[in-house]
Amino acid sequence: MRITTSKSKNSESFYITQSYTNANGKSTSKTIRKLGTLAELSAQLHTDRDGVVEWANEQARLETLKYKSEKEDATVMIPFHSNRLMDYNKQKLFSGGYLFLQSIYYGLKLDSVCRKIKSRHKFEYDLNAILSDLIYTRVLEPSSKSSSFRAAKQFLEPPTYELHDVYRALSVLASEMDFIQSEVYKNSFFLGDRMDRILYYDCTNYYFEIEQEDGDKKYGKSKEHRPNPIIQMGLFTDGDGIPLAFSLFPGNQNEQKSLKPLETKILQQFGCDKFIYCSDAGLASEDNRVLNHMGQRAFIVTQSIKKLPAEDRAWALKKTGFKRLSDDKPVDLTKLTDDDKNQLYYKDEPLTTKKLDQKLIITYSPKYAAYQKAIRAEQICRAEKMVANGSLKKQRKNPNDPARFVNKVAVTNEGEKAKIHYYLDTDKIAEEEMYDGLYAVCTDLLDDDVADILKVSEGRWQIEDCFRTMKTDFEARPVYLNREDRIKAHFLTCFLALLHFRLLNRSLKGTYTTEQLLHTLKDIKFTDIEEQGFMPVYERQEITDDLHETCGFRTDYQFITKRKMKGIQKKSKRR
Structure with a gap:
């Protein structure tokens, strides 16, 4: 809406007009409302011409808002014909759950990361579109790269690239794997604080459907007890269970040796140098403890009681010397009542080795x-x-x-x-x-409160949950790729998919399980209504309201015009 005037010899009149395109495709305008003459409005408003013009512009603005509101709330009439067949090869159903992941993708500024990568390589395909689709499909429709390409065609914004471009992009993504990880870590702070004062580390492995070793695919101890060659992954998460960094290493390598290279990368490329390292006993060797005793780092690790020196093991197994964690009151474990069985008890002592002064904490849970x-x-x-x-x-x-x-x-x-x-x-x-109910933790935080130390150690379940999500929900294994670079790119997209999913879940106000959020995202679909717009065909729930509020757009209107859907897509890209 805008203000126009018409002048005659004796007066000047003000109008609100609207521009539009007529049936012939030509631009024209129509009068919406006459505001009055300059003389009438000056007398009515007690102002001069400038004041009248200012008032008229405000009326045009209000009229625009009214028009938009009425247009959005208008009833849409679309004719259907009971005797008309559907058109051939016309897609009617579209997937829209990716829009919420897209909000995280652009929040991490991965589009900017892709532009930086393109400046260092010579390729013409759209790396940003390929990487984003690989991440979205890994969450929503995990499958092979060719199947992911077909699944992306069901999105409201289908691919404009070709399948061969995807395989070419995998090589580039593999070569830039470390750079992408460091950039998304830094950019993740745009989406909220990171609890990077605590870092959990663990390893897992993924099997391949092959019979012979090849490259880093080696025979090793498979977590699934399979006889196939495997490749191993080391993963760091922060204190909230949000993925931080990962590395890959051969299936026959001792996982103890995987920590130092990845931690060095975090120290040098991430600028993250003050944290508490936390792991299970399998990754808590003396060398790994010494590594995390340097600088501003510390460690809290699980300790195997059976592997303690004989004197310390005998002390740990004794039922004496325990205190109740809640109030430090001494207790006799042989005289616990039914009311005491929900409590946690502990005792601690110094544990000195040739290289470290540590504190050994033994807990007992009835x-x-x-x-x-x-x-x-x-x-x-x-x-x-x-x-x-x-x-x-x-x-x-x-x-x-x-x-x-x-x-x-x-x-x-x-x-x-x-x-x-x-x-x-x-x-x-x-x-x-003799070992029932006992659990041991070692730390170099000699003066810290035992309850705080145990709370950090208890958070290790989150990294196990990350591995479970990648393997089961995102179907990261078995791996069918053969080339080393494409294998690296595969795990990079799995890592980024996990990061997107965790950040999205954390941003929601409600508390939802992995299964609940995944089911909701997969169910968000739209049907095309005679090319006039889209109708949501999913169930509106509290979780969908939460998703819309968090991401700043809504897709749960009864009908969404094509123009409005384009606006939603722009908002999902934070534009």
């Missing part, structure tokens, strides 16, 4: 002890059946295998062949019972 006892009781029952049947399957190297409670002895009679006799190993059972 609930954890009861759980371990119940699990063992079931395993003993299975072991007794093995003894009764007089047969024992080949024992696996599994700490939970019931066969560990079965032992055997060769019994001979004079002049007769020795026979194998199986029996229940009660000594082994008694030995395991």
